[in-house]
Amino acid sequence: MEKKFIDAWDKMIEKLGSWMDTIVVNLPNVLIAIFVFILSLIASKYISKLILRVLNKSNLRPSMKNLISKIISILVIAIGLFLILGILNLSKALNTILAGAGVAGLAVGLALQGALANTYSGIVLSYIKNLKFGDWIETNDYEGEVVDIDLRAITIKQVDNNLVYIPNKLVVENPIKNYSTTSQSRVILECGVGYESDLRFVKKLTIDTIVNNFDAVENKEDVLFLWREFGDSSINYELRFWINSTSALEVAKAKSETMMLLKDAYDENDINIPFPIRTLDFPKEFTIGNEKDVSKNQ
Template identity: 70%
Template sequence: MQEKFKKALNGMWDKLDSWFNSFVSNLPNIILAILVFITAVLISRYIRKLVYKITGRSSLQESMKQLLSQIVSIVVILMGLFFVLSILNLGKALNTILAGAGVAGLAVGLALQGALANTYSGIILSYVKQIKFGDWIETNNYEGEVIDIDLRVVTIKQVDNNLVYVPNKMVVENPIKNYSTTAQSRVILECGVAYNSDLQQVRDLVKKTIVNHFEAVENKEDILFLYRDFGDSSINFETRFWINSTSALEVAKAKTEAMILIKAVFDENDIQIPFPIRTLDFPQKFMRALRNSD
């Protein structure tokens, strides 16, 4: 028993001795590999800042600038790792790592199809010019200001100051209404007046009120005024005019202001905005019975 124990102990010491000798003989290569890796990390940080600074002069989205700088940084670090493995004579290990990475990448790709789709869509949204930070958009039944685009979601700030996080894939695959692609937005206001109203006077008052209170409207010809139909209790009209804003919130404010002004000018000129009236017609027998009961 002692003989076996001594033999095993000697084998262990021989193994440790060979490892130590191998470590000492490869010590210069190990030190060089460490220096190469540290240099690669430092260079990657510098190049990352440089790429971000260069892309900062372009019209790319903030998320796209960060993505490009990160990709370049990772590529530099990977190149440093390849040099390290080459210095340490680990070519076979490198081949094994690459083979394993391919199999693992396939498995991860199948498992993360949704996440990868959002990442790819995020790259597309970061590159296209149809949507950018500060735009007021409507997509997937949500409307608001775009405040961020990352590799997972588009963040929209709604009128009520709540944030909505819409997955990038849904934004790419569904229609987007961008209110900020033009310099102006149109305000559409619908109303109705009583049947005894002077329709020519109504039209003139509405146009004059809008021209006097909205800077973007220079004259009455810039306003579209249309009588739509004869309603149950009113003659309905629609007026349209432009304002110098691309925000849906500003459109809503302008519409509110126009309603207040038009209501005030109608009151001054005894023009009524009627509301539906219901007339109840009771049978005569019912009315006689009701009077007799009194």
């Protein structure tokens, strides 16, 4: 038993000695590897700042600029790690790491299909020139101002000041209506006046009211006034004109202001805007009995 213990001890000492020899032999490589690692960290930091400075001159979103700079920084560090493995003669370990990374990447890719789709769509949206911060858009049945675009979702602020986060994939795959691509927006208002009204006078009064109160409307030709139908209780028309705004909120405000201006103008000229009513037409020979007759019948 004592002999076995001595043999085991000798083997352990021999093994430790071989390790020590290996460490001494590879000590220059270890020092070089440490130097390369520190150098790669410093290089990644400065290269990231340089790339970010270059990207600041482009029209990319701030989130995309930071993402690209971080990816390049990670790539620089990854290259440094591969060089370190080569310096330490760990090529077999490198092959094992690459094989494992391939399998792990496939598994992660299958598990994160939705997230990767949103990421790719976010990159696509960052290159669309007609979609930027501050634009008023309508997509996926939501309407509002674009306040943020990242790799997961696009954020829009609605009229009621609520934020809506729409996945980038849905925005890319569905139509986008951008109200901010033009310098003007059209206000459309439908209204009606009583059957007793002078239609030519109503048209002239309505157009003059719009021309005198909106800067974007310079003359009467800029206002489109169309009589649409003979309704149940009114003769209905449609009014259209342009305003100097690309925001749907400003369009709503202009429409509200138009309603107040027209109501004041119509009231001053005794023009009636009737509400839905029902008219009962009785024959001439139809009479209503007096109270005595009614009481007798009761």
